[in-house]
Amino acid sequence: MSGALQTALPSSTGPATRALRDPLVAGLVGLCLAAAAALLVAPPAPYLVNAVGQLAAFAILAVSLDLVWGYLGILSLGHGLFFAIGGYVCAMHLLAHGVAATGVLPDFVQFMGWKSLPAYWAGLDHAAYAFVLALALAGLVAFVFGLASFRSRVNGVYFSIISQALVYVAMLLMYRNDTGLGGNNGMTGFPLLFGWPMGAPGVATGLAVATLLALAAVLAGARLLVGSALGRRMLACRDDETRLRTLGYSTTRLKLGIWCLSAMIAALAGILYVPQVGIINPRVLAPDLSIEIAVWVAIGGLGRLGGAVIGAILVNGLKFWLSAAMPEAWPFILSGLVLLVVLVLPNGLLDLPGLRLRPTWLRAAR
């Protein structure tokens, strides 16, 4: 079965299509669950709990990009936008929740000279509403941008740089104080989470566990998706969109649907990320950060869900460690890593085990 499937599709798709059972993804899901259980049973040092939670949030973000880049061939250099939408709505919820509980207005609202939270914050103190709003907003933005782009067949490098311009525009907007979401300083000083004080023991652990569980769910769900008939259509669209369209499939609808789904997963990552770092500011909208997401995916292994997770955790783990240990060297290491992966390991670090010692450019000459 798996062999037949592989010959039916262009060979470049590699292991991603091999089987519905993917030992790597299964292992990672298991690892997530095990880590969550370990955190609950024997919580380690708080900073470690926090780091695990943040890494898991980044892994979710990487999976969301891998879905569109690895499986649809759409490289978004603007995924930070959706991450930021989730993050900002989450921060708004936390602040609104704090205002509802304590009555003290956040700093930036006082700074702007407002007497109360603006009207569009209404209802954001309800967690469920904020959650739905974050996902819906990300989905909506993705839908509008995706519809416009995919319908006029903007793809490839064009789509990448236009999505980069989009996130850049959003960054400029959010840097203005007048936009009203904290401007340059962003939003911070969240007092409460579901009624618990932010600093209470167990809150960090709870967040990390929730993020790990979300990562496991996203991984499993994405695995089911790419293993389904729809997933095979995604690969077909990536490898030859014209042919798929000629066969009668609406590639616009396919791309649009997955694109919106990916945006919502990125927003989910943002929602989980913000309470763990305790701040959101326009720097998450910097084009560089959005490129870095693509770098995680490329380093881990493009077009394999496990690769995205491994890449995100590896790069960010290195970053946590090295940007403290030798901050000067980190950018050099990162750029070297990217060049190495791009030139020698076109499918990312997952190529390492089966690396043949013939450089890719010799093989590519065929």
Added chain:
Amino acid sequence: MADRRRRPRRAVLALGCLALACLAIPARAAPLDRAAFAAALCGDAAAQVRGAEGLVQAGGALPADDLARAGRLLGALAERRLSCTAEGAVLLDRPGAPEGRDAVTDAVRPAAEARAPVLGLRQRAAIETARGVVALLTGPDPAARAAGLAVLERRIAAVPEAVLDRARDAETDAALRGTIAGLAQAAALSSPDPARRLGAIGAVAASPSGTARARLATLKGDPAYAADPAFRAAVDAGLAKVSRAVAIGDGLAVVYNGLSFASILFMAAAGLAIIFGLMGVINLAQGEFIMLGAYATYGVQEVFRQFAPALLDLYLVAAIPVAFGAVALVGIVVEALILRHLYRRPLMSLLATWAVSLFLVNLIRVTVGTQNLQFAMPAYVSGGVPLYADFVVTWNRLFAIGFAAATLVLTLLILRRTPLGLDIRAVTQNRDMAACLGLPTRRVDRLAFGLGSGLAGLAGVALCPIYSVNPGMGSGFIVDSFMVVVLGGVGSLIGTLVAALGVGGANVLIEPISGAVAAKVIVLVGIILFLQRRPEGLFAVRRRR
């Protein structure tokens, strides 16, 4: 006590003298009666004021040496170095010195037991004004003259027109001359003489500027505006004329700023457009290539400073070939080491060039530092010339515009008239066919990449006089210049030019209405929307794949 009782009468006398002086002295241009002046300064309070004010009134016509001597006397009086003996005033070197020089004859005379006059507030003000006139007319350097002017500004109504006219005509410093002229106009506008006021309104209206408009607009609140129809008509006509001229000048300034912004965008985007058109590679390191060009310029400047300080002004010109060559070399190396392997994977080349940009930024950061570089500004890129109303043509922006125009012409010549250009155009249009015809497409790629990178280096040179140069400067251009390339149409230099003009103009037009950030946002959103309708951009090169 006696002195105080007599003061009103003396004041009337002084006023009479003053009026007489007003009428008589400018017409006759008589030299200063030094003895009388010295005696006045040694006289009572009213005489001192009379002497000082007489000097102010006569200042426009007095010979320079008389003014200088009067200035010395006034200075000595203010600093209590003027001693009054029975034989006349004596100038001391320091307060209380036993002897000094005679105020009129300069002969050395003892000054023991002499009286040093003490100044009251009123005398002090009059003497300050007189000293201001002397400083303005005879000050040795612009700073001294400007200080004198600053003193006069507070009491401008007491300063006669002739003094300001003489100061303006004699002034060598252009900026100070402008200030003096402005002050003279302000004085004339508020003068009690209606004819002089009307003349001043005409003069103000003849050289329009924002300040002239504000000056005329305040006259609308003047009582004479309601009372005197001729005055009102003159103010209204002058205001209308000035407003029109200022609007035109502002419009010209917008066009000029838009043009200079567009030329910078064009310089940043031209190389990108060639590379993208030829190879489909988005070079995310283009901004860093611009930064390298600026740093190469800095290097050339330092070399000049070290070995040929006399020729320092020429470093910008000398930097042009250096920056082009250096950055082109970097580009060729990047192409040969990295991009060559990625032509079939354009998305990966995006990441690879991003890694290159990260590397270059941090390399410069570590080796040179993060601070802004200091550039010596040669005369040909500093200052500007006021052209019309408030519109000033600044040389640094003109330099950028001229530079961009020259680059455009040169690049077009290379693309249209050289064998390399022919090759580049052939490969851009149909890579496979060009290869079949025997073109070494890979070598063309490499040279074109070098050309595109070199253009970025040139942009770096043009930016030095305008922008602050630091390792992170490249990231500011990258999104804008991509948008210009995409909007213009891939591989079309003319399209890039038109798109740069459009984006630059739109940015500058929207900026005054809704702020710089909003302008950028509106322009970028506009481009994104436009590309939904025409994904291939304004000028698409016809090509086969």
